[in-house]
Amino acid sequence: MHLSVQTLFLAASATRVLASCAHGTFLQPRAEEGGEVKVGTFGYIGTIGPLNWAALETANMVCATGTRQSPIDMAGNVFTLLQPADVQLTVNDMPDGAEFENLGTTVEVITQGGSLAVAGKQFELQQFHFHLPSEHLDNGTSQAMEMHMVFQSATQEIAVVGVYIGIADGAAAAAAKRSTRIDRRQSVSTAPTTLLETIFSVVDQIAVPGTKVKTPPLVMSEVVDLVKAQPFQIYSGSLTTPPCSEGVSWHVSTAKLGVSPASFVKVRDVIGFNSRFPQNTPGQPNILMISALGSAAAAVAVAAAPVIAPPA
Amino acid sequence: MHLSVQTLFLAASATRVLASCAHGTFLQPRAEEGGEVKVGTFGYIGTIGPLNWAALETANMVCATGTRQSPIDMAGNVFTLLQPADVQLTVNDMPDGAEFENLGTTVEVITQGGSLAVAGKQFELQQFHFHLPSEHLDNGTSQAMEMHMVFQSATQEIAVVGVYIGIADGAAAAAAKRSTRIDRRQSVSTAPTTLLETIFSVVDQIAVPGTKVKTPPLVMSEVVDLVKAQPFQIYSGSLTTPPCSEGVSWHVSTAKLGVSPASFVKVRDVIGFNSRFPQNTPGQPNILMISALGSAAAAVAVAAAPVIAPPA
Numbered sequence: 001m002h003l004s005v006q007t008l009f010l011a012a013s014a015t016r017v018l019a020s021c022a023h024g025t026f027l028q029p030r031a032e033e034g035g036e037v038k039v040g041t042f043g044y045i046g047t048i049g050p051l052n053w054a055a056l057e058t059a060n061m062v063c064a065t066g067t068r069q070s071p072i073d074m075a076g077n078v079f080t081l082l083q084p085a086d087v088q089l090t091v092n093d094m095p096d097g098a099e100f101e102n103l104g105t106t107v108e109v110i111t112q113g114g115s116l117a118v119a120g121k122q123f124e125l126q127q128f129h130f131h132l133p134s135e136h137l138d139n140g141t142s143q144a145m146e147m148h149m150v151f152q153s154a155t156q157e158i159a160v161v162g163v164y165i166g167i168a169d170g171a172a173a174a175a176a177k178r179s180t181r182i183d184r185r186q187s188v189s190t191a192p193t194t195l196l197e198t199i200f201s202v203v204d205q206i207a208v209p210g211t212k213v214k215t216p217p218l219v220m221s222e223v224v225d226l227v228k229a230q231p232f233q234i235y236s237g238s239l240t241t242p243p244c245s246e247g248v249s250w251h252v253s254t255a256k257l258g259v260s261p262a263s264f265v266k267v268r269d270v271i272g273f274n275s276r277f278p279q280n281t282p283g284q285p286n287i288l289m290i291s292a293l294g295s296a297a298a299a300v301a302v303a304a305a306p307v308i309a310p311p312a
Numbered sequence: 313m314h315l316s317v318q319t320l321f322l323a324a325s326a327t328r329v330l331a332s333c334a335h336g337t338f339l340q341p342r343a344e345e346g347g348e349v350k351v352g353t354f355g356y357i358g359t360i361g362p363l364n365w366a367a368l369e370t371a372n373m374v375c376a377t378g379t380r381q382s383p384i385d386m387a388g389n390v391f392t393l394l395q396p397a398d399v400q401l402t403v404n405d406m407p408d409g410a411e412f413e414n415l416g417t418t419v420e421v422i423t424q425g426g427s428l429a430v431a432g433k434q435f436e437l438q439q440f441h442f443h444l445p446s447e448h449l450d451n452g453t454s455q456a457m458e459m460h461m462v463f464q465s466a467t468q469e470i471a472v473v474g475v476y477i478g479i480a481d482g483a484a485a486a487a488a489k490r491s492t493r494i495d496r497r498q499s500v501s502t503a504p505t506t507l508l509e510t511i512f513s514v515v516d517q518i519a520v521p522g523t524k525v526k527t528p529p530l531v532m533s534e535v536v537d538l539v540k541a542q543p544f545q546i547y548s549g550s551l552t553t554p555p556c557s558e559g560v561s562w563h564v565s566t567a568k569l570g571v572s573p574a575s576f577v578k579v580r581d582v583i584g585f586n587s588r589f590p591q592n593t594p595g596q597p598n599i600l601m602i603s604a605l606g607s608a609a610a611a612v613a614v615a616a617a618p619v620i621a622p623p624a
Contacts, residue, residue: 044590045385045449045590046385046590046592046593046596046599047592047599047602049590049599050589051363051599051600051602051603052599052602052603052606054606054607054610055603055605055609055610061610061613064603064606064607064610065607065610073357132454133454137357137584137585140357140585141580141581141584141585142445142580142584142585142587166577167456167479167573167576168573169572169573260481261479261480261573264479265478265479268454269453272449272454273452273453273454273590275454277362278356278357278358280358280359284358284359286607287358287359287361287364288363288603288607289607290359290363290364290367291363291364291367291376291600291603291604291607292603292604293367294366294367294376295377295600295603295604296604296608297366297367298367298373298376
């Protein structure tokens with residue numbers, strides 16, 4: 001029976017094409033170039049939301065049972081700090097622009113090459129997409145957004161680089177625009193990141209799920225240089241979307257990007273809300289299992305209660 | 313047994329003093345004036361988080377079983393629109409400042425009088441506090457923050473006025489500061505609200521849960537005039553914190569307040585994250601009950617799976 005469940009899991013994963021964090025990986029292959037944008041069947045609210053993902057597909061079982069699920073609160077005791085020298089990160093520029101898709105569950109940029117080399121493993125960049133508000137908590141603190149750069153190895157392992165995005169100050173933005181020399185280190189959390197401003201400048205053109213647009217030319221070095229200059233908080237977690245597969249190598253950057261208030265409103269009005277609730281500490285029981293026990297006990301108490309009190 | 317559970321529920325509610333949305337109401341009376349700030353025992357992450365509130369206290373059972381729980385997605389079909397003329401809202405200014413407390417689960421301003429009169433009922437203002445990111449979703453869209461003004465009637469009914477807070481643009485903020493004549497309607501979502509800037513100017517002084525500070529003088533008319541000039545989206549829901557009591561009259565404002573990026577960072581660094589996940593559509597089964605069934609099925613499948621496959 002163990003084998004059957006496993007087989008079912010793999011079969012279901014391999015045959016479905018769903019829009020999610022795994023989009024563009026072996027778990028959820030993309031449509032061919034020029035093909036239609038596939039829209040996700042899961043969501044973030046109600047019965048298709050993260051509390052019920054396991055019930056949507058047999059393949060999603062681990063969403064409710066896995067003990068190393070993401071996102072988590074990046075508190076001091078759950079991650080290892082990886083120094084910049086131990087990571088090689090490259091992302092190709094996209095001088096002709098990139099395909100930018102609305103998958104219903106996120107907005108995603110299809111990349112044109114890039115790699116992550118860490119601990120002797122090599123991963124190839126597939127895409128990056130956005131969550132709003134942030135999925136990981138930065139030591140208990142919600143961030144405005146989070147960017148996920150999704151990599152896959154030749155052996156189909158998945159690594160994700162997560163980068164928090166804060167709201168840039170309009171005044172700082174104006175100053176940065178006027179200045180020809182930008183001190184990047186100082187502007188990390190206060191000035192808008194040009195890459196994000198460029199991408200989000202066309203996000204209103206993909207307001208409808210299933211649509212796509214070509215971005216203006218994208219220069220990736222600004223973000224890559226920022227991210228690879230700072231340590232990463234690493235841990236072994238999962239996809240934050242169905243099928244919630246585990247064994248994902250998370251690299252949460254300690255560098256932060258910025259988005260201008262105007263661009264934030266634009267992308268927020270398209271994304272809406274796509275943040276999975278914080279999962280339990282890695283290695284602890286899935287919080288949905290704990291919740292189910294507590295809820296079941298409550299349900300039994302309610303069900304057992306007669307409407308009319310028995311005679312004393 | 314029905315009566316015993318009810319009695320237990322009421323007894324537990326009446327005898328405990330917890331920091332929450334119900335703080336300052338009959339459910340969770342405040343300490344006397346000048347008393348210590350009581351810090352909440354629930355939280356937003358892991359086993360003390362919203363997926364497990366029902367298991368923390370018998371009194372919290374309805375968090376997992378209630379069918380009219382808050383917050384919800386304020387989509388078109390779940391609320392009634394209440395016109396401004398049908399609501400009387402007043403909030404007293406606080407010329408000597410107000411007590412501003414860190415309850416661990418939120419930061420809260422203790423008010424000094426105010427009332428809400430609606431549908432022939434009269435409610436008295438107890439306090440207002442903040443959630444980050446927003447708890448309600450504005451037609452599927454997450455907002456940066458949400459302010460909850462909590463009112464209680466003489467018969468101990470609770471009404472809450474919820475107001476979304478967006479990130480104000482720094483440029484707009486600077487312009488508003490320079491201008492002596494502010495067009496309130498235009499500035500709703502782009503300029504910072506003076507009341508919020510004033511309150512949050514001292515939020516870093518209550519970074520530690522259990523501490524309090526006196527705010528500068530608070531003029532309430534700016535916010536009250538804005539809010540009472542726009543329709544409310546009303547529905548019958550619950551407290552968004554334990555004990556999740558239902559029968560709460562929600563009035564979600566269609567006016568929005570603004571917070572400057574700098575003040576947002578200040579208050580975010582104190583609050584961290586205190587947003588309960590979106591609940592099911594009012595009248596539908598509690599999403600934790602639905603989740604428990606799905607999770608239980610998944611758990612059974614995992615538990616039933618032998619490690620070694622049986623011979624064919």
